[in-house]
Amino acid sequence: MDESRKMYVEMPIVVHTYDVDYMQIISNTVYIKWLEDMRMAILDKYFPLTEMLKSHSSPILGETHIQYKHPVTFGCKPQGRCWIWLTRKGRWKAEFVIEEGDKIYATAWQTGYYFNMESRRPAPFPDEMIEKYLIEE
Numbered sequence: 001m002d003e004s005r006k007m008y009v010e011m012p013i014v015v016h017t018y019d020v021d022y023m024q025i026i027s028n029t030v031y032i033k034w035l036e037d038m039r040m041a042i043l044d045k046y047f048p049l050t051e052m053l054k055s056h057s058s059p060i061l062g063e064t065h066i067q068y069k070h071p072v073t074f075g076c077k078p079q080g081r082c083w084i085w086l087t088r089k090g091r092w093k094a095e096f097v098i099e100e101g102d103k104i105y106a107t108a109w110q111t112g113y114y115f116n117m118e119s120r121r122p123a124p125f126p127d128e129m130i131e132k133y134l135i136e137e
Contacts, residue, residue, distance in 0.1 A: 005083040006133045010043045013078040013098065019055060026072040031106055032064065035096055038082035047129060057123060060115040066108035069105040078105055086133045090124045
């Protein structure tokens with residue numbers, strides 16, 4: 001685990017038979033699901049979505065960028081690493097690495113906002129989140 005990152009998770013990624021395309025390679029769309037799984041693992045650990053929803057707030061996704069470096073095939077046992085940076089204004093950035101040993105299968109990043117569902121506008125993160133997890137702006 002990388003203690004220098006404030007919101008960080010590592011997790012094994014399970015490659016299922018239904019993830020494989022006709023070339024016996026994991027479909028590119030499956031990687032996006034893995035990114036979501038990792039982001040949800042961070043929320044579960046640091047700021048559960050159920051708690052955000054109580055205050056009528058939720059993170060929303062603005063963009064995803066992914067670079068596929070090596071194909072994942074059935075039988076691979078990749079690990080995912082993810083960390084999230086928060087800003088004072090409610091913007092977040094998540095960074096991802098999907099790897100196995102020294103082989104990096106993919107790197108990605110996503111950005112988004114903390115969103116107030118009542119006003120339907122971006123909102124600042126709660127003070128306790130900023131105190132614990134703020135990045136340098």
